[in-house]
Every structure is written in C-alpha cells, then in structure tokens.
Amino acid sequence: MTFRNFKMVDYVVYGRGAFNQLNEILAPQRKDDAPMIFFVDHYFENDAAFLARIPLLGKDKVVYIDVTHEPKTTYVDALRDDLKDEFGTISGIIGIGGGSVMDMTKAVSLMMTNPGSSADYQGWDLVKFPGVYKAGIPTISGTGAEVSRTTVLTGPVRKLGMNSDFTPFDQILLDPELCKTVPVNQRFYTAMDCFIHCVESLTGTYLNAFSKAYGEKAQDMCEEIFLHRSDWDEESDEKLMMASYAGGMSIAYSQVGVAHAVSYGLSYVLGTKHGIGNCIVFDKLEEFYPEGVAKFKEMVKLHNIEIPQGITKGLTDADFEKMIDVSLGLVPLWENALGKNWQEQMSRERLRKLYEQF
Template identity: 55%
Template sequence: MSNMFRNFKNVGKCAYGRGSFARLGEIIAPQRKENNGYFVFIVDDYFQDKPLAQQLPVESKDRVEFIYCGGEEPKTSQIDALRDSILAEGGLPAGVVGIGGGSAMDIAKALSLMLTNEGSSVQYQGLNLIKKPGVYHVGVPTISGTGAEVSMTAVLTGPTKKLGIKCDYTVFDQIILDPDLTATVPKNQWFYTGMDCYIHCVEAMTGYMKNTFSEAYGYKAMELCEEVYLGENAGQTPLNDEKLMVASFMGGLSLTYSEVGICHALSYGLSFVFGTRHGIANCICFNQLEEYYPDGVKAFKQMVEQHGIDIPQGLAKNWTEEQINKMTEIALGLSHMWHHALGPDWQSKVEPEKIKDIYRRM
C-alpha cells in the first residue's frame, strides 16, 4: 500500500451520455474568441466517409485533419510537422479537438502543447518538461479502453524511445463520453482496446503503488470489464458500450494514483521495435504473464476464448537476437513500472535473460 504524494489535475469538464456529441458545437463556442478564433479537429480517418464527419461543428476557418490511426502509434515527427503546418497556415488556433481512439486523442493532447512550446516534441518526452500551457483541447473517445481521455500523458514514439509527454497541462480541458460513438467498433478492436483497460486495472491493483483511491476506481472498472467480456450478457451491446466507456474512464483514473506494470513495460518494447499497436501488444504480452498476474491472465484467457479473438502467437520465431535485446532494453528502462510491480528491489528480482525468455515465448 503506497503513501506517495500526487497532486494531480483532473479533466476540466466531462459531458456523458448518449447524444452528447451533438452538443460539441455549443460546448466549444465560448472558446472561439481565443487566439485566432478557429479550431483544429483531429479525427481518426475511419470516420472520413461516415456520418460522424458530417456532424462536426466546423466553421469557415476551422481545419479538419483526418489522420490514419490504424498503423503505428503517433510519432514525435508527426506532431512537429502538424504543428508547423497549422501555425504557418492559420496562426495559433483557439483549440484542438481529438476524436477517435487513444492515438487520435494523444495526437490532440500533444499538438495542443506543442502549439505553444518551442522546439521538437522529442525534448518534452518525460515528466513535467513542458514549460507553457497548451491551447484549449477536447477529447472525444470513439472506442473504449485506453483511458487516454483522462490521462495526463500523450504517448509518442520518438527516435530513441516510446515515452509520453506527461504533465498537468496534457490533461483535456473537456471530454465528451458518448456511448453512441463506440457502436461501430470492429470486434477485434473492441476486444484489444477493452483489454487495455482491463490490464491497466489488473496491474494497478497488483503492485506497490496501489492505495484506496486507485482501488476504488480500479476494482469497479475491472468489474465492469468482466461484465462486458465474461458475463452472461457479454458482447457488443448498447448497455455494454456504456459500461466499457465508464470502465475506461475509471481505469484511467485508477492509474493516476497507481501505476502500470510488467505487461505495459514489455508492450512498450514490442511497440517501439515493431510498431505494434498498444492494445494488441498488451494482449500478446499479457498472454505470457501468468507467473506475475495469475488471476488476471486466467480471466483474460477465458475472455479470449468466449469471444473467439485471435491473439497472435509464434511471432518470436521471426525475431532476431538484436530485436529481442532492444525490446528488453526498452522494457527494463521503464523502471517506475517495474518498481510498482515488484517493489523497490525489483532489479534483484528480474534478470534481462528472464525478459528475453518471455519475449521468445510470444
């Protein structure tokens, strides 16, 4: 049980409920008098030809960026280029709205900060390195599980590491949680991203940093995930869309006063070396971690079976020793995660060779 001190910033405002996305225009209207009076909408390109794109409250000077989020995770170079292009074309916007999954929201968070902070986003990867508040920014999740809507981190892959820009200024000023927006998520994606939430909670609840605050959110989020993925009414239903959206929110808050663990450390290595998407990377790693999270992995395997989900296997036979070494180096570099999972003497409990063996089983 931890007694660490954290004085964290929560999301400024939160609108929840079916149909709340329709109110986006009136929510951002008061902000339109700021800076150069226009908004930038960062939207997952999955919605480019879908009804959601027609519902955007776009005004004449606004800029809409449909961004492909199905490939690798957001890169520092991508954020820098987008920032330079926006400032060159329209000057400082009144605000940024991120609509999509974790990647779209992380891009919006990072962009908001980089519009007001000089230089490359690479130099701000880490804790409390941002000097100035960003522009007003809004998060609208269209898939549930990442917790990006409430987290104080914008996760970016840079030239040397995958690491978030983490500070109070990263947190959204406003979020809109509308379960209607998650109704069209493809099944595998619904599973992988929901498991990100479930794994967050398993890790947050089994470690040295946990406390009553993180437990209150974490256990409730786990219970909701189990209803969505394991209950007799499991599956993609309107009621479960609501449950998963709230679980994602609570899972994110649970982490604010706790920490992620071994699965996330390993998945960061996998994502850095191979560009594997975060949700599926977590599933690939968690599948091998029964030794550390026996109950969580057992339930996870039941969920995989119940929904007939494909968790990639046999990947390691195509990996080089060099790639495995690099993943191990990235994973072991995330000392805060290991400290939470195994305690302050974690280095005496986990050898690099042990990590390599886990990777080789994937």
C-alpha cells in the same frame, strides 16, 4: 511523506447523444479569427453522415489522423508545423477517435506552445507551458487516454509519454453512441487495455484506496461485459466507456505494470498497436498475474478472439536488445509491479526469455 497533487480533466460531459452539444461547448473557447482544428480518426474519412455532425465554423479545419501506426514524435512535430504555417494561432484542437487520436491531440496541443521537438518532452514533468485548448471525444473505449496525464509517443530512441500536469484534456465528451461501429476484435483488444490497467494497478506496490476504488469498479464492469456474457448491446457500450474512464483514473494515482512495460518494447521494434500488444504480452504473464491472466483467457475463449503468436520469431539479437532497453527504461512501471528492488528480479536475461515467448 509527500502526496502527489495531480491534475485531472477540467470538464466532463457524459451521455448518449452528448456529441450534439459540441458546438455549444466549444463556443466560449473560440478566439477571433483563430480556428478550431478537429483531429479525426481516418476511420471516419468516408463517413459523410458523421462528418456532417462536426460543428465547423469559419476557418475551422478537419485533419484526418492516420492511426495505422502508433503516434510518433515526428508526426506530432509535422502537424504542429503545418498548423503554425497555415494559421499561426488556433483556438484549440478537438480529438475525435481512439487512443492514438487522443494522444496526438494532447501532444500537438502542447507543442503549439512549447519549443523544440515533442521528443524533448518524453518523460516526467518536462513540459514547461500549457498547450492550446484541447478536448477529447473517444469513439472507442478502453485506453483511458481521455483522462490520463500522459500522451504516449514513439520517438527516435524510446517509446515514452509526455507525462505532465499540462497534458490532461480541458474537456472530454463521452458519448457511448459513437462506439457503435467499432469492429468486434478491435473493441476487445482496446477493452482489454482497460482490464489490464486494472489488474496491474490493483496488484501493484503503488496501490492505495484512491486507485483501488476506481480500479475495482472498472475491472468489475469489464468482467460483467466480457466474462459473464457473450452478446453485445447499447448498455455494454455505456458500461465499457465508463470502465475506460475509471480504469484511466485508477492509474492516475498509481501505475501500470509488467504488461505495459513489456508491450512498449514490442511496439517500438515491431510497431505493434497498443491494445493488441498488451493482449499478446498479458497472455503469457501467468507468473506475475495468475488470476488476471486466467480471467483474460476465459474472455478470449468466450468471445472467440485470436491472440497473435510467434511475432518475435526471427528477430535479431539487436532487436531483442532494443526491446529490452525500451522496456527497462520504464522504471515506475517495473517498480509498481515488482517493488523497489525490481532490478534484482527482472534481469536482461529474464526479460529476453519473456520476449522470446511472444
């Protein structure tokens, strides 16, 4: 038997107010005349007080990342080209924002040193060279993108991550204080990404003690926050940030499952954002995850969250076929969910009927 020898984040700092240490953390990584580039979620573009806390030195630059849509390979390539044209070389990229910013940061870091288009590297272990230094600072919790070895991108023919040992961050900074302004609905949708990670990991065929240890703790914290209380406080932000970290770790040695495999198809065709897309799908997956879906529905009711319905009505046969193609291309996810014989269980017809429910 061969065991996976997977790469983890090199350094982690956690704590309320840890963002204030960013200048000190970056100092050893700076190279002469090579700036640090700060990818900042466009949500903060008019937040002068927050922007003033970013430790800009010399030629350092803030680039606002538009997260209106899921990250695209064309966007990654364009940012890479802009940075190379303007600076030639850079010291590193610091991502400040949600999962999309985390993914863009990891992807552009890799493309600064790897030739071609980011679409060439959508898959498993295709990246050939380490990227430039990269650090992730999440301002919303749930995706686990801060610890994963993938950066999920929508390319010309598929939605698929750049999965490699070169993808994880060199440094992550986890400061729960940065999450205090997240809108209620967005916080829920993104937190449920973490909860769904855990359900899929803990019920999957890839499950092992490593994944189980992280997954159970992350799921317990999600349920403590969203199932057993309806209010929100600073401690909730702290617990959710650690649940996101642990949820991401739970799939590092395992995989996600049906909800993610199906939501990728929705995202590719309809542009559905990842968190809400997972919620739309998971809401209809009682046959695969009965206990998890029952708890999810309780959380939705308790926190008065609206899950969009009827989003696939009016789609063409070609749209459904493309969603099915994208979804069925995610072999490890289906294998984790349904086992080695997953293709015998998940036919195109069955998947079409599932998509028609959303």
